[in-house]
Amino acid sequence: xxxxxxxxxxxxxxxxxxxxxxxxxxxxxxxxxxxxxxxxxxxxxxxxxxxxxxxxxxxxxxxxxxxxxxxxxxxxxxxxxxxxxxxxxxxxxxxxxxxxxxxxxxxxxxxxxxxxxxxxxxx
Amino acid sequence: xxxxxxxxxxxxxxxxxxxxxxxxxxxxxxxxxxxxxxxxxxxxxxxxxxxxxxxxxxxxxxxxxxxxxxxxxxxxxxxxxxxxxxxxxxxxxxxxxxxxxxxxxx
Numbered sequence: 001x002x003x004x005x006x007x008x009x010x011x012x013x014x015x016x017x018x019x020x021x022x023x024x025x026x027x028x029x030x031x032x033x034x035x036x037x038x039x040x041x042x043x044x045x046x047x048x049x050x051x052x053x054x055x056x057x058x059x060x061x062x063x064x065x066x067x068x069x070x071x072x073x074x075x076x077x078x079x080x081x082x083x084x085x086x087x088x089x090x091x092x093x094x095x096x097x098x099x100x101x102x103x104x105x106x107x108x109x110x111x112x113x114x115x116x117x118x119x120x121x122x123x
Numbered sequence: 124x125x126x127x128x129x130x131x132x133x134x135x136x137x138x139x140x141x142x143x144x145x146x147x148x149x150x151x152x153x154x155x156x157x158x159x160x161x162x163x164x165x166x167x168x169x170x171x172x173x174x175x176x177x178x179x180x181x182x183x184x185x186x187x188x189x190x191x192x193x194x195x196x197x198x199x200x201x202x203x204x205x206x207x208x209x210x211x212x213x214x215x216x217x218x219x220x221x222x223x224x225x226x227x228x229x
Contacts, residue, residue, distance in 0.1 A: 044220055045158075045209055045211070047219065050218070059218075060217075095165055095166075103172070108212075109168065110156075111168035111171075112167075113166055
């Protein structure tokens, strides 16, 4: 069974940092691109960042570029999101999602998703 | 690319047909997906590339459209289908989602 389990969320002050992790199991992690998507409380979904299987290509939303860094460790079957210079508007549940290979060389279908980890940025 | 979903809320009874719309600000070809999200749960992929059902998704869910206009149809609502539905494009970076349509029980 494919499983994605996020961790590392919590309460952090504005300007602070946090590192999220996503532990994957049940599939060949090193063969799949991965993604982070977030959802502010009571709001819709917002794509945050994506990384290809070998970390060759990395993409960020404009809202986080320069502050967040996505990375992965294929040996540990883990995905990470380093979040620096956090702001109140970064408060959200952060989901890790595997990329579904609908077509070769084109990312961006999310399946499945983890249950998410809540990040709260507040003083 | 901005995705606009309508209506924001759809009030229907079990057994009725649901028609959800997603309009893109520019062509996304067929690179559009639909997700279902229930309260307190992660989203679930329903449809990818406009009309392909994901594994395990019941046949009552269907998607159509291309370019800028897309439709998600639920042919006969089951009690478990009352949820929020999001469309999402992967034609261009940044990847974007629509604002969602809530399907609620009338």
